[in-house]
Amino acid sequence: MVERLPRRSDQPKANGIVGQVVRLLHQRGLSDQDVPVPVFMFGAMTLDLVELDANPLYAMGIKQPALEELFETRALELGVEIRRGHELTGFTQDADGVSLELTGPEGPYRLRTRYLVGCDGAHSLVRKRAGIGFPGVSSADIVSRTAHVTVPGAVISTERAEMEVPGVGTFGLYAWHRTERGAYAMLPVAPGVLTVGATEWDAPAPGEDVPMTIEELSESLARVYGKKVPLGPPVGPGPHMLRRLDGRETRVAANYRAGRVFVAGDAAHVHSAMGAPGLNLGLQDAVNLAWKLAAELRGWAPPWLLDTYDAERRPAALRVAMHTQAQLALSAPGPAVTALRELFGELLGDEATRRRIAALMAGSDLPYPMSAPPHPLLGRFLAELPAGPAARARPMLLDATGGLRVRHGRVDVVRSEGPDCVLVRPDGYVAWAGSTPDKSLEQALETWFCESLEMPA
Structure with missing residues (x-):
């Protein structure tokens, strides 16, 4: 990891995280906060969630410098090399990798890598040099x-x-x-x-x-x-x-991938801070892309897997761009906006409206597209997972039958007391669910993990 700043910034920025990623951090053992918020705001209007069953909106109170320290500590534990005070100045890519031009404390140097992920902010050099548009x-x-x-x-x-x-x-x-x-x-x-x-x-x-x-x-x-x-x-x-x-x-990158180059976080999307969606959106970008790159580097990823990053995360950014613009409009002065707020306040009296907005704010309203047979969990984030495999970011097959095995060991099979078997990706999203393991489960295992069921003799 290359970081331009010589040390973690102590500048005051965000004071917490709001959204679905809070539950994911809890899964990974990085947060002990796992309680939904009873009240939030939308467009400077009160969003009362006290009586909402299965409230999806969670928050974690942590200042951004402390959050960065938390992530850096975990990265170092996992053996990540962090080069602080090193700045990317240019790059070229070819069919086999990306050649980076960098400047460090001892001067300019070059580095070769298989992939490049630009998390370098709204004015991203990576995005610009990759030729990725930034419409908005x-x-x-x-x-x-x-x-x-x-x-x-x-x-x-x-x-x-x-x-x-x-x-x-x-x-x-x-x-x-x-x-x-x-x-x-x-x-x-x-x-x-x-x-x-x-x-x-x-x-x-x-x-x-x-x-x-x-x-x-x-x-x-x-x-x-x-x-x-x-x-x-x-x-x-x-x-x-x-x-x-x-x-x-308010801008969203025209595409999140250009060959072997990817963008994430503010390099991929900028928007109003209303509703505090930025860290939720950017961190979910990172979680989505990380396991797919790991699969590619380990040699078992299907050839199309990295393309799903754009297909899954860009629509999420467009949703945030939409609702932050809507909140900004609801906060504007003027009698026409006052009338709109009166009408919107009446709609907030309906539980269905509050539930829908809470899911929108959490980033949980948009399921990822999956090719498996329909199921209420399909494409959705599954918060309640066994602690061990979830903390290790391992794919899981929650086995309600007690007899399933996999051939290559890329998926942890965990006995489940639920009524259905569920195949969960490392980012916590459900790739298959059903009461009876069948050919569609075999297909999902092969599709996402190049894995297969080990059938009894």
């Missing part, structure tokens, strides 16, 4: 400002998720709030310190070369909220967030 839309009329601040005189109650500012008003915490002039959010991040954000449409914005200040955020928040809120500098050690974002980009 730009919204230039939106300005967001975010900073770590103190609010002098404020009384914060995390139990009630409220902050009382004498002479100003009461603010709800942990959520976006929309007004007729924009949207704002407040999130406690440390004792006495909050992340405060304000988003405006058609608002004045200084040039990119003008440094962002807390006073600029305070003025923006006053325009959105309607009253001046006293904001002060944060206390304690940094780094502290002080960020301005002009405009919004």
